[in-house]
Amino acid sequence: MTKLSIIMFSGTADKLMPVGVLASAAAGLGYDVEIFATFWGLLALKKDSPPPEVSKDYGPIGEMFKKVMEEKNMPSFLDMLREAKEIGNVKIYACAQTFDMMGLKKEDLVDIVDDVIGAMEYLEKSKESDITLFI
């Protein structure tokens, strides 16, 4: 069984979207998918987080990108992850360190988060992956 492992570090829309797209595509292909949400990526999974903004790194082009995404009704990265979970074996893990540091509780996170795990457990899991991405 092919396995894709993604470290979801970034919290901006332009980087969360590819996480959603790749997780969906991999689930469609029948890959096992695991996503380790850490730092800004984990904060994007908080129930009360506003929709993510596009990174400021790209200046006006980023703004244009955001407008295009809205106009074309792109599904949010959360919707894409939900869809990926619906069709395949997709696990989403919250990074224990960020989780503790930010004083989070499991119920603060969206319902698609499966578990809270530490860096060591994640590494042990990702060791078995065929593809590992840091986004």
Place this chain on the structure above:
Amino acid sequence: MATINPDIIVDARGSYCPGPLMELIKTIKKAEVGQVIAVYSSDSGSKKDIPLWVEKAGHELIAINDKGEYTEFLVKKKK
């Protein structure tokens, strides 16, 4: 060639990669073996993604029809 009437139509026009394929996967799961599903997609990734998935999943790609603004994929559920 005889005209094939699909049993189910998935209109995924306007949806982006991998949206149309996701719609097909969800639909095919609920369909019965032997049913033909038509997927309409305007996403350029579908032309590669859908045939690749259909082959991998063991279904049958009956036809790919270029309709100008979009592409129609006819897929038969095999198992």
